[in-house]
Amino acid sequence: MPLVVDSPIGPLGVTLDGETVVGVRFGAATAGTPARHRVADELAAYFGGALTSFTVPVELRGGSAFERAVWGEIAKIPYGEMQTYGAIAAALGDPGAARAVGTACNRNPVPVLVPCHRVVGAGGKMVGFGGGIDRKRRLLELEARVALEQAWG
Incomplete structure (x- = not known):
C-alpha cells in the first residue's frame, strides 16, 4: 500500500522501494499509510514554497x-x-x-x-x-x- 501525502492539490499516493520513490499518484485514497518518509517532508516543503529541488532518491521505472x-x-x-x-x-x-x-x-x-x-x-x-x-x-x-x-x- 502506498504512503499518502496530504497536499494542497489533494492526497498523493507515493510508492517506495526502500528509500527510493518509484511512483506518485494523484488522488490517492486517504486510507493509505500516513507518510513517514523523507519524501513527505520534501513535498511539504515544496508546497510551502521552501524547497525548489527535490533530493529524495527517485527511480524512473518502465517506459519505452x-x-x-x-x-x-x-x-x-x-x-x-x-x-x-x-x-x-x-x-x-x-x-x-x-x-x-x-x-x-x-x-x-x-x-x-x-x-x-x-x-x-x-x-x-x-x-x-x-x-x-x-x-x-x-x-x-x-x-x-x-x-x-x-x-x-
Missing part, C-alpha cells in the same frame, strides 16, 4: 526508450520555468514528436518530483496533464510565485 528520454528532459526544466512539448521533441531530435512527448508526460511515473507540469503547449497554452489542468495550473502558479519572491526578496 523514448519515454525515458522525455522524462530525462523534463527533469532538466528549472524550477519556475516552462518548456513546450515541441521544444522537448526538438531537443530529442524529433521536432514532429510533440504529441508523443505529451503521451510520455502523461505516463510519467513520478509527477511533481519529475516535473511534467512544467511542460505546456505552444505559446504557453495549458494543455494536458495526468493530474488535471487545475492541478497543473496550481503547481505552475506556486512555482512562479516562489521564483518571483526569491528573485525580488
